[in-house]
Amino acid sequence: MSSRSGADLALLLLGSYRNLVDEVVRELATRGYPDARPSHEYAIRAIRAGAESASxxxxxxxxxxxxxxxxxxxxxxxxYVTTETDPADIRRKNIWITDHGIGLITESxxxxxxVRARWEVRLGAAELAELExxxxxxxxDSPINLDAPGWAAGQELR
Amino acid sequence: MSSRSGADLALLLLGSYRNLVDEVVRELATRGYPDARPSHEYAIRAIRAGAESASxxxxxxxxxxxxxxxxxxxxxxxxYVTTETDPADIRRKNIWITDHGIGLITESxxxxxxVRARWEVRLGAAELAELExxxxxxxxDSPINLDAPGWAAGQELR
DNA sequence: AGTGTTGGTCAACCTGGTTGTCCAAGTCAA
DNA sequence: TTGACTTGGACAACCAGGTTGACCAACACT
Known part of the structure; x- marks a missing residue:
């Protein structure tokens, strides 16, 4: 007796994501990071998680x-970051997160x-945990996980 | 005892959306609509739901x-659609969905x-309904609803 | 020494949007 | 009926966040 369609489900997922992220970007702007985009945050997190070079x-x-x-x-x-040529391999440019970059991901x-806590209040902790x-x-099958390669996998790695 | 962070939640939502939509686009391609993009589907749905002109x-x-x-x-x-100048208001260009367009949204x-049915098998019908x-x-607060204006609202209407 | 792999860069292009500007056509009130 | 406002559309330039493709220098591995 599900009244919802698959297409609706897609819009629910997208809408939830956008609400969450828009809120974060809006709030970040008021806290001194007006130029931060979601992709920047994900990239810095990936760098912090171990990505040392562009490749x-x-x-x-x-x-x-x-x-x-x-x-x-x-x-x-x-x-948010600086780069520096790797002394041991002059092709590589190692990436270093600046204090400003650390500040960004700390705030974000x-x-x-x-925001998640507000959702938890609405839904209940157990329910949100189950949703997750x-x-x-x-x-x-294709973990979006910045701590490991292939977060948007299913696409072959490049 | 939620082990997940808010940032993870965002990636879960985005990842789920992308998995769902990528699957649909891939399958659509094999069923005779290789050039269909998600935005096309949403637009045609909105047109079918009553959007008659570009504005x-x-x-x-x-x-x-x-x-x-x-x-x-x-x-x-x-x-997927054709346009035709509105006889009663020559500024307007009314949009008509072609058979090809109908075919696209039918397939999609x-x-x-x-795909939703497969998810239902995994999760259980009641659980998926609850998730939705x-x-x-x-x-x-900002319904993504192609049947009504302002699906990505929160932004002011233009 | 020679071959293959890897890191980075340039250039052009794509999608799905955005501003800003403008105008013709419609609406509505005085 | 005329003048003021609103609306529908279009032009141009731009942006974010990607993509392909071609290349080259530097490293690694026989």
Whole structure:
């Protein structure tokens, strides 16, 4: 007796994501990070989780290295990271997160958790936890996990 | 005892959405609609739900009318809709969905429902229905609903 | 030493949007 | 009926976040 269609489900997922992320971006702007985009946050998290170079980051985010290079350029421009040629391999450019970058993910983590906490109040802790478990099943085959390569996998790695 | 962070929740939502939609796009391609993009489907659905002109569509999708015009141009190019000047108001260009367009949303609806059915098998019908109800709460303030204006609302209408 | 792999870069392009500007056509009130 | 406002559409330029494809220098591995 499900009244909802598959297409509706897609819009529910997208809408929930956008509400969550829009809120975080809006709040980040008021806390001193007006130029932070969601992709910047994900990239910095991936770098913090171990991506040391552009190629590294590309693999972890499952995007092309060209796209990763552009993202890194944007991060450098905004002062969130710096790059430095690897002394042991002059092709590589190692990425370092600046204090400003650390500040960004610290704030953004806090805001994400605040919004999640509000959702928890609405739904109940157990229910939200269950929802997350269920969603995890849907992404289970292709984990979006910045701590590991292939977060948007299913696409072959580049 | 929630082990998950708010940022993880965002990635779960996005990942679930992408898995669902990617599957639909992939399957649509094999069923004779290799050029169909998700935005095309949403636009045609909105048109079918009552959007008769570009400005109309823009309001329903909560995008600029320029963006709506571009989408319509893409739909015309692919043969999913045709446009025709409104005899009663020569500024307006009424949009008509072609048989090809009807075919697209018929197939896409079926595929969406097939994928949803697979998820239902995994989760159980009651659980999936509950998940949808919960997600609906998150988008409740700003309903993504192609049957009504402002599906991505929160942004002011244009 | 030669071959293959890897890291990075340039250039062009795509999608799905955005602003800003403008105008012709419709609406409505005085 | 005329003048003021609103609406529908279109032009141009731009942006974010990707993509392909071609390349080259540097490293790694026989």
């Amino acid at each position: 590294d980051l590309a693999r972890r985010l499952a995007i092309t290295k060209q796209a990763a290079a552009k993202t890194i350029a944007a991060l450098v421009e905004r002062g 983590t806090a805001i994400f958790d605040e 478990t269920q969603l995890a099943q849907f992404v289970g | 109309d569509l823009a309001r329903r999708l909560a995008i600029t009318k320029q963006a709506a015009a571009k989408t319509i141009a893409a739909l015309v190019e692919r043969g 609806t079926a595929i969406f429902d097939e 109800t919960q997600l609906a709460q998150f988008v409740g």
